[in-house]
Amino acid sequence: MNMHQKWDERYSDPEFAYGKDPNVFFKEWLPKFEPGAILMPADGEGRNGVYAAQLGWKVTSFDLSTEGKSKALLLAQEYGITIDYIVGDFEQINFEKEAFDAIGLVYAHFSAEMKPIFHKKLDIYLKSGGIIILEAFSKRQIDFKKQNPRVGGPDDIDMLYSTDEIRADFNNYEIIVLEEIELVLEEGKYHNGVGSVIRFVGRKK
Secondary structure, eight states, X not given: OOHHHHHHXXXXXXXXXXXSSOOHHHHHHGGGSOOOEEEEETOTXXXXXXXXXXXXXXXXXXXXXXXXXXXXXXHXXXXXXXXXXXXXXXXXXXXXXXXXXXXXXXXOOOOTTHHHHHHHHHHHHEEEEEEEEEEEEBTTHHHHHHHOGGGOOOSOGGGSBOHHHHHHHTTTEEEEEEEEEEEEEEETXXXXXEEEEEEEEEEEO
């Protein structure tokens, strides 16, 4: 099963895989910044993009999954807002240089070789002074998932994050928050229980 099929299958369930509520960290930090244009990679069923739009952000979401897009647009309709949602591979999607004021990266996991390339591309799309808000599973998540598969996350340790990787990939950013913490996740069916995450808020210099 390729990645497109995996996510289409997961999102074809009428229930929202990760719930309809935004990620807690994203919800905590996004309101601290003046709304502008925000890019939401790997936005899935749209819970975070829709939340940003409710705050007045102009949202561009993208994901591999057409099923994800359908549910995201339904969710947007439910809240009476609109988001722009593109389906496709990140390698094929291009935006204008410095087109966005913020980027939300919530559990956007990629292969080891793609991760730095992906982050570099995102940096090009972000304005100077722009903000990245990131939450993703840390490399320690492998151990947590062995104990409790319901907590979620990739099985490949190279797809998981470390604070050193964040510092390396976003070395031209003022670090506002960078931490690795354990927390209890309650996000729909697929993120449940104690996990280990990296949280990062950075401002592009």
